Amino acid sequence: MKRRQFVATLGAVAVALCTAFPASAQGNSDVVKVGLSLSLTGPFASTGKQLEEGARLYIAQHGDTVAGKKIQLIVKDDAGAPEHTRRVVQEMVVQENVEVIGGFALTPLALSAAQIATRSKTPTLVMVAATSSVIDASPYFIRSSFTLPQVTIGVAQWAPKNDIKKVATLVSDYGPGIDSEKAFISEFEKNGGKVVEAIRVPMQNPDFAPFLQRVRDLKPDAVFVFLPAGVGTQFMKQFSDRGLADAGVKLLATGDVTEDDILNSMGDEALGAITSHHYSNAHPSETNQQFVEAFKKEYNGRRPNYMAVAAYDGMRILYNALEATGGKTGDALLEAMKGQKFESPRGPIEIDANTRDIIQDVYIRRVEKKDGELYNVEFDVLKAVHDPGRAK
Numbered sequence: 428m429k430r431r432q433f434v435a436t437l438g439a440v441a442v443a444l445c446t447a448f449p450a451s452a453q454g455n456s457d458v459v460k461v462g463l464s465l466s467l468t469g470p471f472a473s474t475g476k477q478l479e480e481g482a483r484l485y486i487a488q489h490g491d492t493v494a495g496k497k498i499q500l501i502v503k504d505d506a507g508a509p510e511h512t513r514r515v516v517q518e519m520v521v522q523e524n525v526e527v528i529g530g531f532a533l534t535p536l537a538l539s540a541a542q543i544a545t546r547s548k549t550p551t552l553v554m555v556a557a558t559s560s561v562i563d564a565s566p567y568f569i570r571s572s573f574t575l576p577q578v579t580i581g582v583a584q585w586a587p588k589n590d591i592k593k594v595a596t597l598v599s600d601y602g603p604g605i606d607s608e609k610a611f612i613s614e615f616e617k618n619g620g621k622v623v624e625a626i627r628v629p630m631q632n633p634d635f636a637p638f639l640q641r642v643r644d645l646k647p648d649a650v651f652v653f654l655p656a657g658v659g660t661q662f663m664k665q666f667s668d669r670g671l672a673d674a675g676v677k678l679l680a681t682g683d684v685t686e687d688d689i690l691n692s693m694g695d696e697a698l699g700a701i702t703s704h705h706y707s708n709a710h711p712s713e714t715n716q717q718f719v720e721a722f723k724k725e726y727n728g729r730r731p732n733y734m735a736v737a738a739y740d741g742m743r744i745l746y747n748a749l750e751a752t753g754g755k756t757g758d759a760l761l762e763a764m765k766g767q768k769f770e771s772p773r774g775p776i777e778i779d780a781n782t783r784d785i786i787q788d789v790y791i792r793r794v795e796k797k798d799g800e801l802y803n804v805e806f807d808v809l810k811a812v813h814d815p816g817r818a819k
């Protein structure tokens with residue numbers, strides 16, 4: 428290709444991109460459209476429901492108008508697939524002129540939307556996708572959830588202090604699993620423990636039986652587990668069927684495995700599991716008790732999990748930012764989202780103004796039964812935890 432032709436082609440591509448992603452109709456109307464890309468069908472459908480319900484509860488409690496702008500929520504199903512996510516986010520930005528994006532139950536989904544967020548300069552609330560590096564994929568990403576290393580180090584520190592010295596790890600074989608495996612090994616071994624084997628299982632529809640058999644054969648003091656939300660019940664059943672607890676293997680995990688909304692359905696097999704995480708239904712603050720009550724009242728007695736909290740807090744970040752900018756969107760809104768600090772149902776949180784990541788307390792919890800129901804009961808806390816890769 429001749430140079431002139433090449434330059435002309437480049438020019439055409441630039442025009443096409445600008446047309447595809449106009450710097451949206453920012454702040455020109457009385458409506459701010461918020462587009463949520465959620466997994467409402469497919470294997471991760473439970474996540475989409477929690478996210479949508481958390482966001483809608485915030486709007487129901489705080490009204491749908493902020494700084495003179497009406498908030499219009501547009502919800503699209505990404506079916507848990509990156510290619511669908513890219514398409515629905517593009518449609519929302521280009522055809523529907525959304526000025527804020529949110530959602531993303533899985534790391535690959537957030538990554539698939541990053542380029543669109545950047546090119547269209549749309550502030551984007553990452554409400555789950557919890558691999559550390561996700562936040563680097565776009566300067567328009569703000570994290571209202573957590574990172575796996577952030578919530579893993581707590582249980583990795585607790586175990587060696589409690590006579591658990593020999594551990595096998597078992598994680599989902601993709602971004603967040605690998606992040607949690609690395610964080611666990613590093614923190615556990617720094618504190619005197621030894622990881623005897625690091626096992627990775629397929630992300631979707633895993634059959635845990637052969638992996639659990641391997642763990643049993645290794646005779647560790649405990650197994651540390653990360654699995655994405657939604658898979659915990661199946662895991663817990665196989666953990667019990669394979670007789671791991673009877674063989675004296677304790678269960679350590681991140682709170683993704685014992686998430687609040689399905690914990691009761693896991694049954695007594697889950698009792699005694701030690702996890703670390705940033706949110707529990709049983710968090711004893713008044714803010715949380717009110718949140719849990721309101722959620723149950725709105726949604727037929729079902730419990731909110733950490734996804735509902737991240738969507739609820741994400742809406743609060745948006746409302747606070749719109750108030751601060753007097754309703755302006757775009758870069759001004761992004762700036763106003765940074766550095767926010769408030770009391771969430773999970774405890775105190777802060778959006779790090781430099782990294783756009785979240786700083787929050789992480790709790791060590793034990794699954795216990797109270798009034799006939801299972802809860803993640805917090806018994807220790809690590810205060811104001813940064814993503815460890817970025818800690819000051």
Ligand code: PHB
Pocket residue numbers: 532533534535555556557558603654655656683
């Ligand atoms: C992720 O894909 O980043 C992810 C999904 C579910 C979780 C945690 C992380 O519970």
